[in-house]
Amino acid sequence: MDFNEYADLAEIGYESREPVKPEDEFFHSVYIAGQSRKNHTGVTERAGELQIRGVEYNREEVNMIITHVKPVLLNEKSTPNGMKTECFSYKNGNPPWKGTCGLICGVTSAERASHDFCKNCKAQIIVSGIYCDDNGTPILDKSKPIFLFIRGKGMKYAGVSDYLSKLYKMDLEPVFQPVTEKSKAFEKSVVNNKRFVTKITVGEAPSNFGMKTIFVFNEGADINNNSLKDVLNITKKTKEKFDEKMDWSKRMSCSSAPKDEQKEPEQKEQQKSNDQTKQNDPSQGSFLSFNDIDLD
Numbered sequence: 001m002d003f004n005e006y007a008d009l010a011e012i013g014y015e016s017r018e019p020v021k022p023e024d025e026f027f028h029s030v031y032i033a034g035q036s037r038k039n040h041t042g043v044t045e046r047a048g049e050l051q052i053r054g055v056e057y058n059r060e061e062v063n064m065i066i067t068h069v070k071p072v073l074l075n076e077k078s079t080p081n082g083m084k085t086e087c088f089s090y091k092n093g094n095p096p097w098k099g100t101c102g103l104i105c106g107v108t109s110a111e112r113a114s115h116d117f118c119k120n121c122k123a124q125i126i127v128s129g130i131y132c133d134d135n136g137t138p139i140l141d142k143s144k145p146i147f148l149f150i151r152g153k154g155m156k157y158a159g160v161s162d163y164l165s166k167l168y169k170m171d172l173e174p175v176f177q178p179v180t181e182k183s184k185a186f187e188k189s190v191v192n193n194k195r196f197v198t199k200i201t202v203g204e205a206p207s208n209f210g211m212k213t214i215f216v217f218n219e220g221a222d223i224n225n226n227s228l229k230d231v232l233n234i235t236k237k238t239k240e241k242f243d244e245k246m247d248w249s250k251r252m253s254c255s256s257a258p259k260d261e262q263k264e265p266e267q268k269e270q271q272k273s274n275d276q277t278k279q280n281d282p283s284q285g286s287f288l289s290f291n292d293i294d295l296d
Contacts, residue, residue, distance in 0.1 A: 122157075130146070203216040
């Protein structure tokens with residue numbers, strides 16, 4: 001038989017997927033423990049401290065060099081079994097963006113709030129980076145860098161957004177030659193956030209329900225231009241993995257939007273995004289020297 005005669009039947013088959021262990025993930029979620037509890041390794045995660053799922057636990061400070069930054073939109077609702085994703089947009093390209101339900105996304109929160117289905121849709125910022133010490137020395141696992149990510153959402157959104165905005169507004173010495181208006185705009189949005197070690201700690205902010213823990217971001221050591229080029233190359237090389245992990249629209253659908261308002265809804269079955277990450281025995285590398293790093 002000729003395989004090509006039946007290749008179009010692929011979408012009516014069944015594929016079994018094994019859950020990925022936290023230790024085997026490529027990107028590792030950084031989060032603040034809400035309450036003290038034992039995790040899957042038997043370690044008690046202490047409330048109010050930073051955790052790197054599958055890597056290290058109970059940290060007062062986590063350092064990374066930012067690689068990818070991605071704003072997304074997420075519409076969730078509360079159910080007896082927890083939060084349920086209603087719609088998701090990866091905000092590809094310029095607006096208008098479309099969610100997994102086929103609806104056109106409002107650009108501002110006011111626009112989304114004016115639509116009954118979209119009123120619960122919230123902006124989030126996903127920030128990933130290379131795990132390092134406070135001097136920018138990568139923490140390696142068998143010559144491979146460890147990639148972290150943080151999801152800035154809810155009370156934790158503003159701190160992440162404000163930090164990235166501060167870096168964007170900095171007038172730094174250009175690294176690209178010749179300098180053009182286009183290169184300067186690119187540096188501000190893509191490169192500025194990679195020119196420092198990003199230091200992450202835990203803070204508090206008031207809410208309608210009392211004080212809540214938040215991420216606090218501050219810039220640390222400078223990254224020199226040679227190392228910056230390495231970081232940009234790694235960012236480019238890992239972009240596909242980042243999109244695969246963070247773009248939920250590739251593996252989910254939604255049927256909760258009003259039928260008469262749906263436009264070209266996705267047909268793939270919804271799957272949960274696995275935020276779990278990998279445990280490593282970190283060893284120190286030389287200051288941002290990626291000559292011995294294996295990304296494959």
